[in-house]
Amino acid sequence: MNLFTDIRAAVLEALTALEGAGLLPAGLDRANVTVEPPRDPAHGDMATNAAMVLAKPAGLRPREIADALAAELMRDARIDTAEVAGPGFLNLRLAPSCWQDVVRAVMDQGAGFGRSQMGQGRRVNVEYVSANPTGPLHVGHTRGAVFGDALASLLDFTGHDVTREYYINDGGGQVDTLARSVYLRYLEAHGRAVDFPDGTYPGDYLIEVGEALKQKIGDIWVGQPEDVWLAELRDYATDAMMDLIRADLKSLGVEMDRFSSEKSFYGTGLIEKAIASLDAKGLIYEGVLEPPKGKMPDDWEPREQTLFRSTAHGDDVDRPVKKSDGSWTYFAPDIAYHYDKITRGFDLLIDVFGADHGGYVKRMKAAVSALSDGKVPLEIKLTQLVKLWKNGEPFKMSKRAGTFVTLRDVVDLVGADVTRFVMLTRKNDAPLDFDFDxxxxxxKDNPVFYVQYAHARVCSVLRKAADAGIDASDAALGAADLSLLSHEAELTLARKIAEWPRLVELAGRTNEPHRVAFYLYDLASEVHALWNRGHDAPELRFLQEGDAATSQAKIALVRAATVVISAGLGILGVTPAEEMR
Incomplete structure (x- = not known):
């Protein structure tokens, strides 16, 4: 049940009636007619812009349309009042039965309330985290992991067929550096004194890897030249790091459907196939790039390279895919990887990148547009930096990681639920301050606590109801006489619950899971407000002594709120609290 969709349908029916009466010309485009919550709740329950958007094509003044529409809508028993405001907005107040019906719908549909088929089963690939396999995930990866995972859940909730994917960046020189770093820890495990040159990875997390390697192969690589062990150690070290990364992600409640390897595109013909696809479209050529704008790099020199004509698909400049020495650029396997995703039949690709990848957006979107002939959109979501604070000061680096604060540091300090919720209290492209205290x-200033406390409070009401001999099962609450919910404070909570299906679709259309976190805070605020009003107004208390019917109606209202809270927390990947400790 989406009450806003239902009332919009009533508005469209009323417009049809006005056309039939000759008060509006036929055939007006109504696509931009909306029904939304008014900016000021004092103006009503819902507002429609119908008169404003139809006035010009109809050749009428907005107020003329609004007055006629108001009169027509008053024929609907669900509409209590329809008032014209300003130049032609129409504010609507609904009958209490509408809000009571929302509570009934929640109790009938349970966790399915608010689920949408907006996605119509479209196949979506959400790629996120995708860190270099050279060490544990850091706090920046944490934000990307939480955002990507919540976005995937949100898209699933709105009727999409979602695949969560991690792209292992194991094809570059950083993996050679990892192997050399592990080799140093391997020597150290054999009692050798080692120094870590600049550019290697000195974090303590590689100590266990070096020890494990010693247990596996003994001393056969001690003192051996690099060409003996580098290739094999690359694979061993990468596997060890991916085991660490998978464990880190699991501690955060993130599990991927698929891991794809950059290395798998080299030497298999897959890069060549993707580039050939672009070449067949006339988008690959041999040329010389313009010198970079601004300060000229000392090592820049004009040289012929194999270029992708990305400017034909919206990029600022064409991009090299093969160097002058014949080796592939970093961009080439990324093209092949996205070509692979397209051939797997996805209808939409979403990449979640860190803020430092902003310069990569246009070229990647151009590549996907070219590879799919514009049929498969690519959306790239950038996650901004996270600043960590503790005791009023910036939180320092992790000794274990050597240079940064790890995902596991954060989860160990505050838990996965808190980590996930806080990471979603800002839009993904806005900086985030994470204060451990x-x-x-x-x-109330802590949204995680405030939402969890609302859920726990209602759980305590359910327990007290059982102790009082009141049947507070969902079946009993769904059969309660909800016409007993008539106080304005109760209807205010029901109105907020009614916004959930609309909010879910809006968040799904914009790929913005933070909207769910914001909404949950507002919904929790209404639960707490109603609870607190019961201190001074006994008739608002959820348990009415000697009156089981009224108690069940009031409990049904707040139970409906927790059904929505639980669903919203589920999208965010947070476990609802049944009691606060």
């Missing part, structure tokens, strides 16, 4: 405090 504030995210654990029990106050």
């Amino acid at each position: 504030k995210v654990l405090e029990q106050s």
Whole structure:
């Protein structure tokens, strides 16, 4: 049940009636007619812009249309009042039965309330994290992991067929550096004194890898030249790091459907196939790039390269795919990887990148547009930096990682639920301050606590109802006499619950899971407000002594709120709290 969709349908029916009466010309485009919550709740329950968007094509003043539309809508028993405001907006107030019906719908549909088929089964690939396999995930990866995972869940909730994917960047020189770093720890495990040159990875996380390698192969590589062990150690070290990364992700509640390897595109003909696809479209040529704008790099010199004509698909400049020495650029396997995703039949690709990848957006979108002939859109979501604070000061690096704060550091300090929720309290492209002290405090200013506390409070009501002999099962609450919910404070909570299906679709259309976190905070605020009003107004208390029917109606209202809270937390990957400790 989406009450906003239902009322919009009523508005469209009323417009049809006005056309039939000759008050509006036939055939007006109604695609931009909306029904939304008004900016100021004092103006009504819903507002429609119908008169404003239809006035010009109809050749009428907006107020003329609004007055006629208001009169027509008043024929609908669900509409209590229809008032014209300003130049022609129409504010609607709905009958209490509408909000009571919302509570009934939640109790009938349970966790399915608010689920949407908007996606119509479209296949979506969401690629996120995709860190170099050279060490544990850091706090920047944490934000990308949480955002990508919540976005995937949101798209699933709105009727998409979602694949969660991790692209292992194991094809570049950084993996050689990893292997050399592990080799140093391997020597160290044999009692050798080692120094870590600049550019290697000195973090303690490789100590165990070096020890494990010693246990596996003994001393056969001690003192051996690099050409003896580098290739094999690359694979061993990468596997070890991916085991670490998978464990880190699992601690955060993130599990991927698929891991794809950059290395798998080399020497298999897959890069060549993707580039050949572009070449067949006249988009590959031999040429010389213009010198970079701004300060000229000392080592820049004009040289012929194999270029992708990415400017034909919206990029600023054409991009090299093969160097003058005949080796592939970093861009080439990324083209092949996205070509692979397209051939797997996805209808939409979403990549979640860190803020430092902003310069990669246009070229990658151009490549996907070219490879799919514009049929498969690519959306790239950038996650901005996270600043960590503790005791009023910036939180320092992890000794284990050597140079940064790890995902596991954060989860160990505050838990996965808190980590995930806080990472979604800002839009993905806005910077985020993560204060370890504030995210654990029990106050209204801590959105994690505030939402969890609302859910736990209602769970305590259900337990007290059972102790009082009141049947508060979902079946009983769904059969309650909800006409007993008539106080304005109760209807205010029901109105907020009614916004959930609309909010879900809006968040799904914009790929913005943070909207869910914001909504949950507002919904929790209404639960707490109703709870607190019961201190001074006994008739608003959820348990009415000696009146089981009224108690069941009031409990059904707040139970409906927790059904929505639980669903929303599920999208965010957070476990609802049944009691606060």
